[in-house]
Amino acid sequence: xxxxxxxxxxxxxxxxxxxxxxxxxxxxxxxxxxxxxxxxxxxxxxxxxxxxxxxxxxxxxxxxxxxxxxxxxxxxxxxxxxxxxxxxxxxxxxxxxxxxxxxxxxxxxxxxxxxxxxxxxxxxxxxxxxxxxxxxxxxxxxxxxxxxxxxxxxxxxxxxxxxxxxxxxxxxxxxxxxxxxxxxxxxxxxxxxxxxxxxxxxxxxxxxxxxxxxxxxxxxxxxxxxxxxxxxxxxxxxxxxxxx
Amino acid sequence: xxxxxxxxxxxxxxxxxxxxxxxxxxxxxxxxxxxxxxxxxxxxxxxxxxxxxxxxxxxxxxxxxxxxxxxxxxxxxxxxxxxxxxxxxxxxxxxxxxxxxxxxxxxxxxxxxxxxxxxxxxxxxxxxxxxxxxxxxxxxxxxxxxxxxxxxxxxxxxxxxxxxxxxxxxxxxxxxxxxxxxxxxxxxxxxxxxxxxxxxxxxxxxxxxxxxxxxxxxxxxxxxxxxxxxxxxxxxxxxxxxxx
DNA sequence: GGAGGAAACTGGTCAGACCACTGGACAATC
DNA sequence: GATTGTCCAGTGGTCTGACCAGTTTCCTCC
Numbered sequence: 001x002x003x004x005x006x007x008x009x010x011x012x013x014x015x016x017x018x019x020x021x022x023x024x025x026x027x028x029x030x031x032x033x034x035x036x037x038x039x040x041x042x043x044x045x046x047x048x049x050x051x052x053x054x055x056x057x058x059x060x061x062x063x064x065x066x067x068x069x070x071x072x073x074x075x076x077x078x079x080x081x082x083x084x085x086x087x088x089x090x091x092x093x094x095x096x097x098x099x100x101x102x103x104x105x106x107x108x109x110x111x112x113x114x115x116x117x118x119x120x121x122x123x124x125x126x127x128x129x130x131x132x133x134x135x136x137x138x139x140x141x142x143x144x145x146x147x148x149x150x151x152x153x154x155x156x157x158x159x160x161x162x163x164x165x166x167x168x169x170x171x172x173x174x175x176x177x178x179x180x181x182x183x184x185x186x187x188x189x190x191x192x193x194x195x196x197x198x199x200x201x202x203x204x205x206x207x208x209x210x211x212x213x214x215x216x217x218x219x220x221x222x223x224x225x226x227x228x229x230x231x232x233x234x235x236x237x238x239x240x241x242x243x244x
Numbered sequence: 245x246x247x248x249x250x251x252x253x254x255x256x257x258x259x260x261x262x263x264x265x266x267x268x269x270x271x272x273x274x275x276x277x278x279x280x281x282x283x284x285x286x287x288x289x290x291x292x293x294x295x296x297x298x299x300x301x302x303x304x305x306x307x308x309x310x311x312x313x314x315x316x317x318x319x320x321x322x323x324x325x326x327x328x329x330x331x332x333x334x335x336x337x338x339x340x341x342x343x344x345x346x347x348x349x350x351x352x353x354x355x356x357x358x359x360x361x362x363x364x365x366x367x368x369x370x371x372x373x374x375x376x377x378x379x380x381x382x383x384x385x386x387x388x389x390x391x392x393x394x395x396x397x398x399x400x401x402x403x404x405x406x407x408x409x410x411x412x413x414x415x416x417x418x419x420x421x422x423x424x425x426x427x428x429x430x431x432x433x434x435x436x437x438x439x440x441x442x443x444x445x446x447x448x449x450x451x452x453x454x455x456x457x458x459x460x461x462x463x464x465x466x467x468x469x470x471x472x473x474x475x476x477x478x479x480x481x482x483x484x485x486x487x488x
Numbered sequence: 489g490g491a492g493g494a495a496a497c498t499g500g501t502c503a504g505a506c507c508a509c510t511g512g513a514c515a516a517t518c
Numbered sequence: 519g520a521t522t523g524t525c526c527a528g529t530g531g532t533c534t535g536a537c538c539a540g541t542t543t544c545c546t547c548c
Contacts, residue, residue, distance in 0.1 A: 014531070014532095015531080015532070016531090016532090040497080040498060040499080041498080041499065042498090042499095050532085050533085051532060051533045051534070052533090052534090053297065053531095053532070053533070053534090054531090054532070054533085056301075056499085056500090057300075057301070057304060059499095060301060060304070060305070061304070061305075061308055064305055064308055064309075065308075066420075066424070070499070071498085071499075071540090071541085072498080072499050072500065072539070072540050072541085073497085073498050073499060073500095073539070073540035073541035073542080074498060074499080074540085074541055074542075075497095075498065075499090075541090075542095076498090076499080082413075082416060083404075083420065084420055085417060085420055086330065086331060086332040086417060086420055086421040086424065087330060087331040087332065087414070087417045087418055087420075087421050088330040088331065088332050089417060090413070090414065090417055093413060103413070104413055104414075107412040107413045107414040107415070108414055110366070110412055110414070110415075111412065111414040111415060111418075114358070114359065114362040115358065115359070118358040122354065160327075168351040168354055168355065169326075169334070169337060169347070169348055169351045170331070170334065170348075170351040170352055170354070170355040171351070171354075171355060172326060173329060173330055173331045173333060173334055174331055174355075174418065176310075176327065176328055176329055176330055176331075177330040177331050180310070180330065258500070258501095259500080259501070260500090260501090284528075284529060284530080285529080285530065286528095286529085286530095294501085294502090295501060295502045295503070296502090296503090296504095297500095297501070297502070297503090298500095298501070298502085300530085300531090303530095314530070315509090315510080315529090315530075316508070316509050316510080316529080316530050316531065317508070317509030317510035317511080317528085317529055317530060317531095318509080318510055318511075318528095318529065318530080319510095319528090319529065319530090320529090320530080
């Protein structure tokens, strides 16, 4: 029975995870430049004091993320992640050394402002059966949520319904990638956004437009919903980004 | 020295790749349903006649793709890939049994029509130094290209310049994911699009708008550039998608 | 100088062992 | 009777060391 001892779960990270992260940082921060060869697996294993299997696992993950290129018999080479990596790398780029990279955050907000309204319009265009009830329930959950973090999660759940209604696998997967990027930072960001987002009415308008099947209205409602928080955060991050 | 014998390189796929693909298909096609448990690694290894290391590598790749959830001590469970997987799964969804899934292709075209103009607008808004020359060279390469496949590659190179100019890491990574999805199918799709895309002038207008820094004009030029091929392919795929 | 080929790399795969964790069965306790 | 604690079988995590399969290097031989 723990009282107010403020105990945190012990972070017990897997060995290949640690190797992966070390190499990831090297690649992203430019310690290993594109075209450069990595040390051999045996060498890395010895250097890091882990088994070759662990190194292999890490390298293979880097390979799947398209950060390196592994060739049987040859040496493993670093790729240019800006030209090769997929959207799933975004999380690693957003959070660095435990803090948020403002330029990446800016980019995320920009993209959200483009994609959100488009998805809303598609959802309205298709407005599948039952969407009204789902949106209703999502909004009720939103209204009932006192905590900022819970509010963010409820907002994600709302958008989840919208994305699902849009019936577009690409936007669905994009949304998944974005959520995977966003969720780990939710504690930090929800604090910044807490004052901005209590605009239940805007969610209502968006839901109405989707149910009505009015694509243009849905697009506009989504823009209206996203613009305030986007601008607020954008200017906050622009401030941080100054020493560029 | 091989003459015209039409010999193809022997496909010598790595063992973990084959295991990965088998499990991937099971998950995507629903042979393994979300929440369901996979057989243990030892069991899979025996069933498939490979070492446990190979199975582990495949499972770990599935895990990174968020298709399964691996828990130390517990069993590995299938996730709902539609709700969890990232944009990098798109390639596996687009091409199935060697043929293209029309509903996925439709979704890609929709997304392209949304994101392309937005990226063009951003590129115009920022219009970095030297962008004019880069666009010029990309267009020249396009003009000089006789083959459909090479034309598609040159078009990708053009967009590469645009995306780079937009200075948005999110759109850059999205573009990378899309390109990774598209490139393997380029032989098939370039044939479908060959008649549609010889609109060099549209590329010119887009480049002009970007160089001029006119975001709205760039957005419109991009729409004008993408709309014809989008509609052509969309209706072609809609035809295929009928028996839904 | 060029072609061929050995040798010393590299990554790929396997086998088997042992560690660390989970979850359920079961006994001890209240 | 419900709760707590313990144990144990099964699962994934890691290591070792060996061998296979490609690449690259470089040296020999023509």
